[in-house]
Amino acid sequence: MDQTEPTKMTEKNNHYTLITGASSGIGLQMAHECAKWGQNLIMVALPNSGLRQAAEEIKLKYSVHVIYYCIDLAENEGPERLYQYTTDHLLKVNILINNVGTGYSGMLGTTEIHDLKNIMYLNNFVMVTLTRLFINQLKDYGQGAYILNVGSLASFIPIPGKSVYSASKAFVLNFSIAMREELKTSGVSVSCLCPGPVITSIELLQRFKDAGNKGNWILQSPEEVARIAIRKLLKGKKVIHPSLKIYIISVLSGLLPDGFVSRIAGWVFRRIAEKAKKIQISQEQVATSKSNLPENSFRKISNLN
Numbered sequence: 001m002d003q004t005e006p007t008k009m010t011e012k013n014n015h016y017t018l019i020t021g022a023s024s025g026i027g028l029q030m031a032h033e034c035a036k037w038g039q040n041l042i043m044v045a046l047p048n049s050g051l052r053q054a055a056e057e058i059k060l061k062y063s064v065h066v067i068y069y070c071i072d073l074a075e076n077e078g079p080e081r082l083y084q085y086t087t088d089h090l091l092k093v094n095i096l097i098n099n100v101g102t103g104y105s106g107m108l109g110t111t112e113i114h115d116l117k118n119i120m121y122l123n124n125f126v127m128v129t130l131t132r133l134f135i136n137q138l139k140d141y142g143q144g145a146y147i148l149n150v151g152s153l154a155s156f157i158p159i160p161g162k163s164v165y166s167a168s169k170a171f172v173l174n175f176s177i178a179m180r181e182e183l184k185t186s187g188v189s190v191s192c193l194c195p196g197p198v199i200t201s202i203e204l205l206q207r208f209k210d211a212g213n214k215g216n217w218i219l220q221s222p223e224e225v226a227r228i229a230i231r232k233l234l235k236g237k238k239v240i241h242p243s244l245k246i247y248i249i250s251v252l253s254g255l256l257p258d259g260f261v262s263r264i265a266g267w268v269f270r271r272i273a274e275k276a277k278k279i280q281i282s283q284e285q286v287a288t289s290k291s292n293l294p295e296n297s298f299r300k301i302s303n304l305n
């Protein structure tokens with residue numbers, strides 16, 4: 001089954017936090033955090049992504065309503081179908097978390113147009129469309145309604161070799177700040193989460209190891225990022241940096257000449273990519289290293305965000 005058949009709800013408990021990309025990584029951990037705060041959940045991810053199991057675990061652990069809905073949001077009218085599902089079942093959303101996102105590594109000239117389209121669609125168009133679809137509901141709720149868009153440290157840094165990804169994340173930040181102003185008098189608070197590298201997969205951990213552990217000081221677990229994100233979201237923070245280090249890097253990136261910042265970022269990512277290419281991760285290595293990663297953090301990731 002790809003979706004929950006929701007039970008009838010009363011007027012009082014029919015508000016939900018909707019999280020896209022909630023089957024793994026940061027999205028899954030934000031679902032746990034929101035449930036801890038007593039929020040009912042609508043968890044959204046791809047079909048066959050383990051979403052049902054994740055939703056059932058959360059339901060058992062916290063006494064909140066948990067609905068899951070499997071959909072490929074990159075498909076035509078994906079966001080519209082999700083919205084239709086919520087209205088068909090009279091589910092009202094008071095917190096919208098636009099977490100789903102994807103990325104790539106590679107020079108523009110060698111990247112497939114289909115992949116570029118997918119990044120811009122998932123990272124930007126899906127976020128904008130869902131915000132548009134749920135905005136009136138959020139405004140009706142007023143005080144206590146929130147939107148959290150997931151950007152990245154890359155929102156502040158134009159990265160050669162990840163140009164479309166970093167530009168798409170700059171879009172997320174820009175859009176969030178503008179929406180925050182637009183919704184200022186409505187009671188709806190808009191925040192943008194800007195994480196640095198988060199260990200959500202074995203591949204990401206391996207890339208950092210390949211880079212000679214130089215980047216380890218900046219890594220965070222999805223649990224830590226989610227905990228800080230939800231706490232700061234509920235406090236109404238505009239831009240959420242999940243650590244002091246990430247904050248300092250983002251501030252420095254704004255102060256230093258952009259050409260210089262971009263060159264350094266390109267150099268760092270090139271080094272990581274070159275080293276990662278040299279090493280094949282064997283299945284045994286994946287299996288043994290899994291036990292060293294944070295719980296629930298082993299799903300695939302296609303990029304170093």
Ligand SMILES: NC(=O)c1ccc[n+]([C@@H]2O[C@H](COP(=O)([O-])OP(=O)(O)OC[C@H]3O[C@@H](n4cnc5c(N)ncnc54)[C@H](OP(=O)(O)O)[C@@H]3O)[C@@H](O)[C@H]2O)c1
Pocket residue numbers: 020021022023024025026027044045046047048049071072073074075099100101102103122150151152153194195196197198199200222299300301302304305
């Ligand atoms: N990880 C990082 O280092 C990092 C750093 C900065 C920013 N971010 C941003 O944080 C957000 C979450 O990243 P993450 O690393 O936690 O991601 P992740 O572990 O790869 O999880 C992505 C989630 O989105 C779902 N998903 C992917 N494509 C989808 C689609 N077309 N339709 C519906 N659901 C889809 C995935 O389902 P499946 O499980 O089936 O794939 C999964 O639930 C993204 O916006 C990312 O850009 C990540």
